[in-house]
Amino acid sequence: MKKTVSLFIVFIAGSLSFHTFSQEKGKASFYAHKMQGRKTSSGEPYHSDSLTCAHRTYPFGTLLMVKNPENDKTVIVKVIDRGPSIKSRLIDLSYAAAKQLGIIRQGIAEIELKEWEFSPAPPIQSFDITKLAIPVETTIDISRKLISTYFKNHRMNRSSALD
Known part of the structure; x- marks a missing residue:
């Protein structure tokens, strides 16, 4: 009797999940x-x-x-x-x-x-942060280089431009 009830429960559970598969x-x-x-x-x-x-x-x-x-x-x-x-x-x-x-x-x-089984975008792959190419120069260093290059290209005197 227990075997019959168990089989019946398995059958019912299987039929309930029929849609998914x-x-x-x-x-x-x-x-x-x-x-x-x-x-x-x-x-x-x-x-x-x-x-x-x-x-x-x-x-x-x-x-x-x-x-x-x-x-x-x-x-x-x-x-x-x-x-x-x-x-x-x-x-x-x-x-x-x-x-x-x-x-x-x-x-x-x-x-x-x-x-319909919604599948979101694949997860972002992990990476080793130590291998990232991070610029050594700071924003201030980059700004100084840009200003210096600008003045060189325009042949201006720094002191007169900043006054």
Whole structure:
């Protein structure tokens, strides 16, 4: 009995993390214009010009990368709603997201989606500070050289210029 319960727990845990490790394929549609300004399941209002979507299981706020395999266009969208209500569809996109993917004319299109994993810029490499080329001259030394060079080039007498 304990073995069965353990296997069941492992199965449930594995299925909960399914989104993180996989790519889903399915049909996408987009919201009708009449949804503009209406509240979504997350409480956020729908805006047709925002890059948002509805998905049945991803938590609100999750960023998804959606790809149109027909033209290789991709878009990153934020989950703000539940749906789509039609079971054969995987995701409902905002008008702006559908436009970026090039699926407005079709209305419904095959897409691929996966959770977008943000990867910031690579860390700055460490370096040995003793090997840095640090100028020995100070700002005052450099200023004196510049003034001296200026006076030499302009054949002026220092004392008369400074008076």
